[in-house]
Amino acid sequence: MAANxxxxxxxxxxxxxxxxxxxxxxxxxxxxxxxxxYLFVISFTPLDLTRPExxxxxxxxxxxxxxxxxxxxLHNSWWVQAKLSFWTVLIQMILGxxxxxxxxxxxxxxxxxxxxxxxxxxxxxxxxxxxxxVLYTPDISPFHWAAEGLGFMVPALITDPDWALWAIIxxxxxxxxxxxxxxxxxxxxxxxEEYIEAAKIDGANVWQMTWYVTIPYLKGVLIVAALxxxxxxxxxxxxxxxxxxxxxxxxxxxxxxxxxMQAFNFSYLGYSSAITVTLVIATILASWGIIRLVGWGKPIx
Amino acid sequence: MTDQVQILRTANRxxxxxxxxxxxILIACLVTAVMFPFVWILIMSxxxxxxxxxxxxxxxxxxxxxxxxxxxxxxxxxSFWNSLVTSVGSTVAAMLFGVPGAYALSRMAYKTGSRLxxxxxxxxxxxxxxxxxxxxxxxxxxxxxxxxxxxxLIYLTFNLSLVIWLMRSFFDAIPRTLEEAAWIDGANMWQxxxxxxxxxxxxxxxATAILCFLYSWNDFFFxxxxxxxxxxxAPVAVVNFLDHEGWQWGKIAAxxxxxxxxxxxxxxxxxxxxxxxxxxxxxxx
Numbered sequence: 001m002a003a004n005x006x007x008x009x010x011x012x013x014x015x016x017x018x019x020x021x022x023x024x025x026x027x028x029x030x031x032x033x034x035x036x037x038y039l040f041v042i043s044f045t046p047l048d049l050t051r052p053e054x055x056x057x058x059x060x061x062x063x064x065x066x067x068x069x070x071x072x073x074l075h076n077s078w079w080v081q082a083k084l085s086f087w088t089v090l091i092q093m094i095l096g097x098x099x100x101x102x103x104x105x106x107x108x109x110x111x112x113x114x115x116x117x118x119x120x121x122x123x124x125x126x127x128x129x130x131x132x133x134v135l136y137t138p139d140i141s142p143f144h145w146a147a148e149g150l151g152f153m154v155p156a157l158i159t160d161p162d163w164a165l166w167a168i169i170x171x172x173x174x175x176x177x178x179x180x181x182x183x184x185x186x187x188x189x190x191x192x193e194e195y196i197e198a199a200k201i202d203g204a205n206v207w208q209m210t211w212y213v214t215i216p217y218l219k220g221v222l223i224v225a226a227l228x229x230x231x232x233x234x235x236x237x238x239x240x241x242x243x244x245x246x247x248x249x250x251x252x253x254x255x256x257x258x259x260x261m262q263a264f265n266f267s268y269l270g271y272s273s274a275i276t277v278t279l280v281i282a283t284i285l286a287s288w289g290i291i292r293l294v295g296w297g298k299p300i301x
Numbered sequence: 302m303t304d305q306v307q308i309l310r311t312a313n314r315x316x317x318x319x320x321x322x323x324x325x326i327l328i329a330c331l332v333t334a335v336m337f338p339f340v341w342i343l344i345m346s347x348x349x350x351x352x353x354x355x356x357x358x359x360x361x362x363x364x365x366x367x368x369x370x371x372x373x374x375x376x377x378x379x380s381f382w383n384s385l386v387t388s389v390g391s392t393v394a395a396m397l398f399g400v401p402g403a404y405a406l407s408r409m410a411y412k413t414g415s416r417l418x419x420x421x422x423x424x425x426x427x428x429x430x431x432x433x434x435x436x437x438x439x440x441x442x443x444x445x446x447x448x449x450x451x452x453x454l455i456y457l458t459f460n461l462s463l464v465i466w467l468m469r470s471f472f473d474a475i476p477r478t479l480e481e482a483a484w485i486d487g488a489n490m491w492q493x494x495x496x497x498x499x500x501x502x503x504x505x506x507x508a509t510a511i512l513c514f515l516y517s518w519n520d521f522f523f524x525x526x527x528x529x530x531x532x533x534x535a536p537v538a539v540v541n542f543l544d545h546e547g548w549q550w551g552k553i554a555a556x557x558x559x560x561x562x563x564x565x566x567x568x569x570x571x572x573x574x575x576x577x578x579x580x581x582x583x584x585x586x
Binding site for chain 1: 402
C-alpha cells in the first residue's frame with residue numbers, strides 16, 4: 001500500500017507526458033508517415049493519370065524500379081546532381097571557412113553586420129531565383145551592361161550549354177555560403193583561448209595553427225554543415241525551375257527536378273514515385289549520419 | 302634599449318592598422334556582394350518601365366509606384382492574402398500540437414526522445430516531392446486540391462517537426478525544479494506546464510512561431526503543385542508574371558519585393574528573439 005502511494009505520482013506524471021505527446025505524435029504520423037507509405041505503395045504501380053486503369057495495378061510490382069535501371073536520362077540526372085552538390089558544397093565550405101576565419105575578430109561593427117549575412121538565406125527561395133534571373137538576362141542585367149561597357153562579350157549564362165550549370169552553382173553559393181560561414185563563426189567564437197595560447201607558445205605559424213588547431217577543433221561543425229548542405233542541395237528546385245527549367249537539353253536536370261517532370265509534366269506518377277523513393281532513402285541515410293555525428297537535441301546552429 | 306622597444310611597438314601598431322584596413326575592405330566587399338543583388342531588385346521595383354532597359358543604367362530617376370499600383374489592381378492582393386492565411390494557419394496548428402509534445406519529450410526519459418529524433422529529422426530533410434505526390438493524389442480524391450486548408454495541412458509536414466525540434470531544446474534549458482516546486486505547492490501537472498513553464502518560454506515560443514511562419518511563407522513547391530486558381534499563394538503569383546504575362550519586369554520586381562518584405566522584417570525580429578531567448582534561459586536557469 002505504501003509502495004503504491006509512492007509510485008502513483010510517477011505513474012501520473014508519465015501518463016500526463018503521454019497525454020501531451022500523443023496528439024503531436026498522431027498528427028505527425030498522419031501528415032508525414034502515412035503519405036510516405038502511400039508513396040512506397042504507388043511506386044509499385046505504373047500509375048499514369050491519363051490512363052485510369054493503371055492505378056492499383058500491382059501485376060508487375062518492381063516494374064518501375066526496373067525502368068530506373070535502364071533510364072539513361074535518369075542516370076544523367078544523378079551525374080548532374082553529383083556535379084551540382086559537389087561544387088556548391090565544396091565552394092561554400094571553402095568560402096564559409098575562409099571568411100569565418102577572417103571575420104573572427106571582436107568588433108561591434110561585425111556583430112551588427114551578422115544580420116546582413118542572414119539576408120540571402122532567409123529570402124524566399126523564389127525571390128532569390130528571380131533576382132538571379134534578372135542578373136542573368138542580358139537585356140536587363142547590370143552585369144551584362146558592365147561587361148559590355150568594358151568591351152567583353154559575355155554569353156547569356158543560363159542558355160549557354162557550357163555555363164548553365166555554373167550559373168545555378170553561382171546562385172546557390174550566393175544563397176547558402178553565409179549559412180556555412182555563420183555556423184563556423186559561432187563555433188570559432190566558442191573556441192577556448194588556451195588552444196591558441198598553447199600553439200603560440202609552441203611557436204606555430206598561422207598555417208600550422210589553422211591546420212593543427214583550428215580545423216581539428218571545427219571538425220564536427222564542418223561535417224554537420226556539409227551534410228546539411230548536401231541534403232539541401234538534393235532539394236534544389238526554385239533556382240532550376242526559374243533559371244533554366246532543366247535545360248539547355250537536360251544539362252541542369254537534377255534528380256529531384258526530373259522526378260517532378262515525370263510526375264507533373266508527363267503524369268507518370270508511378271515512375272516518379274519510384275525515383276522519389278530512392279531520394280527518400282538517400283535522405284534518411286544522411287539524416288542518420290547527422291544523428292550519429294551530433295546526437296539528438298544538442299544545439300547545432 | 303628603450304628605443305628598440307619603442308620602434309618595435311610602432312611597427313606593431315602599423316601592422317595592426319594595416320590588418321584592420323584590410324579587414325574593413327574585405328567586409329565591405331562581402332557586404333556589397335551579399336546586398337547588391339537584392340538591393341537591385343528593390344530599386345527596379347521603383348524604376349519607370351521606360352528607364353528599365355536604358356543604357357547606361359539610370360542611377361537617378363523619378364521613382365514610380367506604377368508597378369505596385371498595377372499589382373494592386375490584379376489578382377496579386379488575393380494571393381498575398383492566401384499566403385498570409387496559410388502561413389498563420391499552419392503556424393497556429395503546428396504550435397498547438399507541437400508545443401505540448403515538445404514539453405513531454407523534454408521531460409520524459411531520454412530513450413524515447415532519441416528514438417523519435419531520426420523520424421523528426423528525416424521528415425524535415427525529405428525532398429518536398431516525396432510528400433507532394435501522395436498529397437496531390439489524395440487531395441484530388443477528397444477535394445482538397447486548390448484549397449487553403451489543403452496547403453495548411455501539407456505545411457504541417459515541416460512545421461510540426463520544426464516546433465518539436467526547437468521547443469524541446471528551449472524546454473530543456475528550463476530546470477525541472479521549477480515545476481516540481483509548483484507541484485509541491487499543490488499545482489497539478491497541467492497548471493505546472495501552462496502557468497510556470499509556458500510564461501517562461503515566451504521568447505522561445507515567439508522565435509519558433511516566426512520561423513514556422515517564414516518557412517510556410519517561403520514555400521513555393523507545394524503551392525505550385527497543389528493550387529491552381531483559388532488558393533494561389535504570393536510566390537506562385539509572382540512566378541506567373543514571368544510565365545504568362547510577357548516578362549513584366551517591373552511587376553516581377555514589385556511582386557518579389559512584396560514577397561520578401563515580411564521575411565526581412567521578421568528575420569530581424571527572430572535574431573533578437575533568439576539571442577534574448579537563449580541568454581534569458583541561461584540567466585534565469
